[in-house]
Amino acid sequence: xxxxxxxxxxxxxxxxxxxxxxxxxxxxxxxxxxxxxxxxxxxxxxxxxxxxxxxxxxxxxxxxxxxxxxxxxxxxxxxxxxxxxxxxxxxxxxxxxxxxxxxxxxxxxxxxxxxxxxxxxxxxxxxxxxxxxxxxxxxxxxxxxxxxxxxxxxxxxxxxxxxxxxxxxxxxxxxxxxxxxxxxxxxxxxxxxxxxxxxxxxxxxxxxxxxxxxxxxxxxxxxxxxxxxxxxxxxxxxxxxxxxxxxxxxxxxxxxxxxxxxxxxxxxxxxxxxxxxxxxxxxxxxxxxxxxxxxxxxxxxxxxxxxxxxxxxxxxxxxxxxxxxxxxxxxxxxxxxxxxxxxxxxxxxxxxxxxxxxxxxxxxxxxxxxxxxxxxxxxxxxxxxxxxxxxxxxxxxxxxxxxxxxxxxxxx
Amino acid sequence: xxxxxxxxxxxxxxxxxxxxxxxxxxxxxxxxxxxxxxxxxxxxxxxxxxxxxxxxxxxxxxxxxxxxxxxxxxxxxxxxxxxxxxxxxxxxxxxxxxxxxxxxxxxxxxxxxxxxxxxxxxxxxxxxxxxxxxxxxxxxxxxxxxxxxxxxxxxxxxxxxxxxxxxxxxxxxxxxxxxxxxxxxxxxxxxxxxxxxxxxxxxxxxxxxxxxxxxxxxxxxxxxxxxxxxxxxxxxxxxxxxxxxxxxxxxxxxxxxxx
Numbered sequence: 001x002x003x004x005x006x007x008x009x010x011x012x013x014x015x016x017x018x019x020x021x022x023x024x025x026x027x028x029x030x031x032x033x034x035x036x037x038x039x040x041x042x043x044x045x046x047x048x049x050x051x052x053x054x055x056x057x058x059x060x061x062x063x064x065x066x067x068x069x070x071x072x073x074x075x076x077x078x079x080x081x082x083x084x085x086x087x088x089x090x091x092x093x094x095x096x097x098x099x100x101x102x103x104x105x106x107x108x109x110x111x112x113x114x115x116x117x118x119x120x121x122x123x124x125x126x127x128x129x130x131x132x133x134x135x136x137x138x139x140x141x142x143x144x145x146x147x148x149x150x151x152x153x154x155x156x157x158x159x160x161x162x163x164x165x166x167x168x169x170x171x172x173x174x175x176x177x178x179x180x181x182x183x184x185x186x187x188x189x190x191x192x193x194x195x196x197x198x199x200x201x202x203x204x205x206x207x208x209x210x211x212x213x214x215x216x217x218x219x220x221x222x223x224x225x226x227x228x229x230x231x232x233x234x235x236x237x238x239x240x241x242x243x244x245x246x247x248x249x250x251x252x253x254x255x256x257x258x259x260x261x262x263x264x265x266x267x268x269x270x271x272x273x274x275x276x277x278x279x280x281x282x283x284x285x286x287x288x289x290x291x292x293x294x295x296x297x298x299x300x301x302x303x304x305x306x307x308x309x310x311x312x313x314x315x316x317x318x319x320x321x322x323x324x325x326x327x328x329x330x331x332x333x334x335x336x337x338x339x340x341x342x343x344x345x346x347x348x349x350x351x352x353x354x355x356x357x358x359x360x361x362x363x364x365x366x367x368x369x370x371x372x373x374x375x376x377x378x379x380x381x382x383x384x385x386x387x388x389x390x391x392x393x394x395x396x397x398x399x400x401x402x403x404x405x406x407x408x409x410x411x412x
Numbered sequence: 413x414x415x416x417x418x419x420x421x422x423x424x425x426x427x428x429x430x431x432x433x434x435x436x437x438x439x440x441x442x443x444x445x446x447x448x449x450x451x452x453x454x455x456x457x458x459x460x461x462x463x464x465x466x467x468x469x470x471x472x473x474x475x476x477x478x479x480x481x482x483x484x485x486x487x488x489x490x491x492x493x494x495x496x497x498x499x500x501x502x503x504x505x506x507x508x509x510x511x512x513x514x515x516x517x518x519x520x521x522x523x524x525x526x527x528x529x530x531x532x533x534x535x536x537x538x539x540x541x542x543x544x545x546x547x548x549x550x551x552x553x554x555x556x557x558x559x560x561x562x563x564x565x566x567x568x569x570x571x572x573x574x575x576x577x578x579x580x581x582x583x584x585x586x587x588x589x590x591x592x593x594x595x596x597x598x599x600x601x602x603x604x605x606x607x608x609x610x611x612x613x614x615x616x617x618x619x620x621x622x623x624x625x626x627x628x629x630x631x632x633x634x635x636x637x638x639x640x641x642x643x644x645x646x647x648x649x650x651x652x653x654x655x656x657x658x659x660x661x662x663x664x665x666x667x668x669x670x671x
Contacts, residue, residue, distance in 0.1 A: 138597070146477070146594035286550040290597075291589035296474060299583055 001346065001386045002395070004061035004095055005054030005372065006253060006355040009047050009081075010280045011071040012362035013039050019318075024284035026070040026135040034071060044074070048084055050359060050368050055092035057376035061126065062089065063355055065198070066098025067133070068140035072280040079113045086120040090403040093124045093396050095355075097198050097217065100132030102148050103141045106176045107155030108183050111162045115187040123188035123399030128217070129156050130198040131205075135283065138290040145292035151175040153208065156195075160212075163192035194394045196251065201230040202298045206237040209249075215394040217251035217355065221281065223328030224345040227252060231349040233301070247346070248392040251353035254345065255324075255360060257332035258374040265332040268367050270321035273330055275361030277319040335378035342383055352387045353394075414449055414458070414465070419496040425476070427493045428467040433458025438503045438669065439494070440465040441510030441517075443532070443652075444546075444554065444592050445568055446584070447471075452567050453507075453654050456662055461669075466493050468509070470591030471584075483595055483602045486513055487520035494524070503669060504613070505529040507654055508558075509592050512600070515634070518615075519607035528613035528638075529665060532651045534626045536633045537601035544625050546596070551589040552582070557625050560650040568655060608637035615641035616668040618661060620649035642668075 013036060015021070022029050051062045064081040067073040075081055078098035085094055094117060099110045110129075118125040131152045137143040143151070154173045158181070161169070168182040187193055196215040199205040209216040216234055220227045231250065238245060255273065259265035317323075324330045331341045342354065358371040414432040421427060430447055432454070438461045440454060447454070447467050457463045469476035469489060480489055490513065494502060504525050506514030511533035518525040534543055549556055555564040563569070570581065595602065615638045619631040628645055635643040644664050649656040 142598040144594060144597045146474075146590045146597070147481075150478075286548055289550070290547055291551045291586060291593045292474075294586070296583055296586065299586060300579070302579075 001383050002060040002248075002353050002392065003375075003380050003383075004063050004251075004353065004355045005051065005057075005059040006063035006065075006095075006097075006357050007047055007051055007359060008065070008072065008280070008357070009044075009074040010276065010361060011035060011040075011074055012043060012275070014071055014275075014279045018279050019282050022282075024287060025072050025280060025282045026067075026133075027139045027284070027287050029069075029071055031069070040074070046365055047359075048081070050365070050372070051081075051085055052088050053369065054358075054372055054376075055089045057372050058380060059092060059356075059376060061093040061095040063095040063097055065096075065128070066100055066130070066136070068136045070135065072283075079117060082117050082125075083120065086117065086124075087406050090122075090405060093126055094121050095126040095128065095196070097128035097130060097196065097219075099129065100137060100152070101129050101155035101159065102143055102152040102175075103132060103137060104155070106178060107158055108162060108176075108178065108181060110155070111159040111183045112185075114159075114193065115163070115183060115185045118187035118189055118193050119185050122403035123193075124396055124403075125187070125189070125193040126196055126396065127193040128196040128198055129159075133288065134290045134293045135287045138293065139287050145290040147175075148293065149204070149295065160192060160195070163187060166191075188399045189396055190399075194396060196394065201233070202295060203233065203237075203301045204295055204297060206234045207241065210238050210241045210243045213243075213393070215249055215251060215353070217253070217353070218351075219253045219355070221253070221255070221277075221329060223330070224252060224254060224349055225328040228348055231351065235350060245350070246390045246393070247350050247352035247387045248390055248394050250349070250351040251355055252345065252349055252351040253355040253357060254342070255330040256338065256356045256358050256371060256375055257330055258335055258338055258371050258379060259332070260334065262333050262337075266321055268370070269330070269332060269363075272359075272361035272363035272367070273321060273324055274319060277324060277329070280361060335374060335382075338375070338379050339382040342379070343386070346383070346386055352390065352392065414454065414463075419493060421489070421492040421496055425469075425479075425489070425492075427469065427489075427496070428472060429493070429497065430454075430465040430467065431463065433461050433463045435461045436503070436669070437462045437464060437499070438505050439499070441490075441504070441506035441514050442468065443508030443510050444558075444588055445564075446588050448570070450567050452565075453658060456658060460666065464497060464499070466490065468513070468591055470594070471588055474587055474590055477591055477594060483513070483516045483604075484520065486595065487517050490517050491521055491524075500524075501526045503527040503529075505531070505665070506533070507531040508534070508651060509595075512595070512604070515604060515608065515611070518613050519604070519610045522610050522612040525611075525613040527669060528611065528615040529668065530615065530617045530634060531654050531661065532619055532623060532626060533617065533634055534596070534600045534630065535602065535604040536630055536637075537599060538629075538633065541627055541629055543600055543627070543630070545598075546625055547593065552585060554589065558651040560620070560622055560648065560652070560656055564652075565655055568652070605633075605637060608634070609639070611638045614668075616664070617641055617643040618653065618664060619643070619645055620651060620653035620656065621645050621647050622649060623651045623653070625651045
């Protein structure tokens with residue numbers, strides 16, 4: 001198994017009465033009123049430190065993602081964050097679970113920036129292409145939800161083709177027309193970095209991932225037990241389309257809370273977890289499901305999107321630590337407890353890539369380092385050899401063994 | 413009682429058309445709720461008119477709008493439908509989304525439309541007096557914005573003609589709202605203001621005084637842009653004015669069409 005340290009980069013200074021006072025953390029939460037850039041300076045630098053620390057602690061990958069106009073995640077441009085990370089890391093793979101391709105015009109911009117990251121990092125990039133949430137795409141960026149998915153797929157097709165062909169061609173798409181497609185630089189990884197598709201359970205996405213051999217990453221905030229119907233449907237699709245049942249085809253996100261025991265877990269993590277579920281996830285229902293965002297095929301299949309489900313479960317409620325444990329959202333307790341739970345997850349979901357959320361909500365630096373260190377030292381080794389019999393075809397090969405480190409400054 | 417038929421258009425696309433009634437022919441372009449057998453306004457119209465009501469592409473299958481990307485494509489689509497039905501000059505009546513499409517059609521094909529009735533139209537925008545975001549409520553609750561009582565009348569509350577299947581109901585609603593969204597997202601302004609001066613049809617604009625979606629002031633915007641048009645504001649009615657004040661709107665419509 002592989003373990004990746006995923007940062008959502010929430011804004012940790014939302015007011016206590018946020019949920020009562022504001023209808024939504026996303027789209028229309030007033031930035032000028034709620035975001036303090038002086039505090040933000042500290043927050044961004046803390047978060048980058050934490051991601052860099054995760055490499056040293058022994059995580060395989062460090063993850064960033066893309067969201068807009070919200071207090072849930074402060075990375076409108078994940079590429080900027082990944083670029084900052086290329087300089088002080090050298091081993092960890094950079095798992096960029098943005099870019100929402102349909103938002104970039106032309107999408108070749110994404111091919112350029114991803115290739116820049118791959119070259120800067122010495123071939124360490126994992127390129128993620130989410131369709132993007134309804135909030136980010138339809139509401140914040142004005143993307144038409146009726147055509148969003150079609151436009152997104154065309155964009156991904158263009159990017160992948162540009163990377164594979166590596167010579168100029170003309171692209172006559174429905175949404176993008178380019179007479180000369182010839183992006184510089186080309187990625188170190190040949191033909192291209194592994195492509196991961198973060199998804200929320202839509203049936204066409206499964207089929208598309210399997211057909212193109214993309215990794216499917218199910219980013220659920222509802223724990224692995226609740227993730228089973230979606231992952232079962234994914235593996236069913238793999239089987240139907242004749243793919244191998246290789247666990248490295250799939251990734252899953254899991255909240256982690258490592259402590260000495262359950263009581264310490266509650267003392268350290270209840271506050272940050274409740275902050276996340278009550279504030280960062282306080283999303284007005286109209287924003288997460290614009291018309292057309294959920295396809296008719298997915299509606300017919302009856303797999304409801306996780307955000308829809310979440311909101312149904314948690315709207316208006318003041319969610320407590322106990323609720324989160326009962327619902328299986330968070331894996332908490334001693335290292336052994338967590339290893340047991342993750343083994344159970346591996347059995348049930350059959351996923352080789354775990355995106356561990358060791359930071360959430362307004363967690364303090366100290367707690368983040370504690371959670372990260374104990375997870376890396378005491379949990380990862382217990383699970384490291386699972387799925388060793390499979391080849392991970394969705395992971396960067398070590399193309400450059402000698403990754404260039406920043407030179408000392410001339411004055412030093 | 414309405415009959416339902418399918419016409420085939422050049423290129424192979426198909427369109428569903430409802431028909432009923434006797435009298436002078438009028439073409440009805442429906443609003444976001446679509447068409448159903450029990451639409452009370454259409455039932456009323458069939459008493460005095462031969463009503464031809466095409467169903468918007470997208471409403472039965474979203475694949476129908478894959479190649480209808482813009483309002484211009486929509487105008488072309490309806491022109492093909494009217495040709496397939498053998499219609500010459502038409503009296504075109506549209507409500508809400510259908511009124512926007514009717515206005516677009518009349519601007520694209522001014523010589524084909526002799527009379528035009530726009531009931532609660534949209535498609536124009538003023539920064540200082542903006543149209544509300546229809547999608548600022550979950551789209552399944554869109555009736556809360558459109559009706560004076562914040563809920564649909566019994567006849568109009570069901571998005572499908574098959575009221576007993578909740579899943580088909582949800583799908584019918586999703587298809588309807590996705591179709592509307594395609595032509596108005598994120599702001600219902602595709603440049604209609606530039607095209608409205610092309611309209612030569614005798615035009616009547618009707619709007620509810622208490623429309624929470626499209627402020628009543630937009631009736632003036634349409635009236636000012638279409639030369640010689642007349643407008644009527646319906647008191648104590650919202651975006652669904654034809655359904656909320658049916659007798660009053662019918663009387664206006666009869667007076668205008670039979671003049």
